[in-house]
């Protein structure tokens with residue numbers, strides 16, 4: 108490797124550039140991302156003889172060889188050797204690509220594993236940034252951060268066939284990693300793990316990772332976080348004592364609440380691990396999938412990043428991602444890692460699979476073995492239902508379990524109505540809502556959960 112220091116690179120590299128966004132007009136090239144079918148990043152622990160320390164290989168065209176505005180397949184392969192490195196660390200080493208690429212001025216990295224999305228800015232390209240420099244920066248950053256890495260080599264791939272070929276192996280490696288955590292229960296451990304890696308994008312967000320609730324990005328399991336916290340105690344992963352269980356159903360723990368308050372800088376006082384209502388887990392922006400509440404049927408819909416169409420609520424994934432991310436608690440929207448679907452803690456407090464009323468067919472197929480048999484055929488996908496107006500009838504026809512909730516609600520409503528005193532004409536009580544001021548005249552967001560509003564007419568006027 109000819110590059111001995113980060114200062115030798117054509118662009119600056121440092122933590123100060125983490126969080127830099129590269130918008131469309133500033134972009135020279137997109138590597139991976141939603142328009143590319145093939146992309147991956149993978150870290151592998153190898154034997155000493157299989158790693159040539161400092162070697163960077165570029166397979167395919169380099170940044171400057173593509174036309175401006177190109178969107179191309181992309182693969183990142185990190186191979187490491189170290190006497191102390193165990194295979195358990197692959198997941199955590201792989202996840203660090205996220206912040207290390209973001210350290211490079213003029214580069215942006217989003218998402219994880221099979222779904223990476225990178226951009227190179229026009230300025231970085233003009234400065235002469237090449238993929239070889241990106242590889243060299245990664246090697247220096249990895250060695251700087253992890254003294255236990257004795258040898259490391261990086262391969263960056265833009266050739267479509269090669270990305271496709273390596274991606275197959277990567278998918279198998281992810282699956283093998285996920286397999287290790289299956290079967291473990293949250294009740295069996297006293298400690299969950301926190302991850303603060305995404306605070307550069309979402310300053311009030313941390314992930315709380317438990318054996319049965321994988322990280323939002325889907326890249327870090329409880330085992331990965333444990334290995335990371337052990338070998339790198341000052342790194343982004345840290346143990347969190349569960350403390351007292353305050354609500355078993357919702358997954359509320361005193362120790363988790365304390366950490367949430369601390370890391371959200373007082374913005375959030377608590378979270379429920381197994382619910383999307385009231386105090387949901389915050390979402391950064393790296394989530395693999397989004398759950399969204401559908402008040403029309405009192406159910407939960409889901410959509411993942413692979414779904415290119417419009418969900419049953421009329422919104423695309425990208426639109427909902429804007430509502431969900433940023434690290435705030437967004438009641439009605441929740442980002443999550445798709446492996447959580449395999450857990451019996453999946454929306455446990457909200458009704459679990461009995462509350463799921465719509466999901467993309469691809470995701471449904473993926474979760475097939477984990478959806479109870481008596482519900483599976485009752486959950487529609489984009490193949491059966493595309494409009495929210497058709498959903499209620501469909502659920503009713505299929506006798507989806509959520510329908511029972513409507514009956515219960517109607518009974519409660521009837522009871523309420525019976526207990527409401529009757530008023531003579533002209534005596535109807537008037538409730539006046541307090542005035543709302545919108546700072547700076549910006550937009551306002553109203554989220555109404557479990558609300559039923561009856562009105563003959565609603566008039567919204569701009570106050571001059």
Ligand code: SF4
Pocket residue numbers: 202302303304305306313314322323324325326327391393394
């Ligand atoms: S999504 Fe969560 S677990 Fe994944 S890198 Fe970000 S903070 Fe860490």
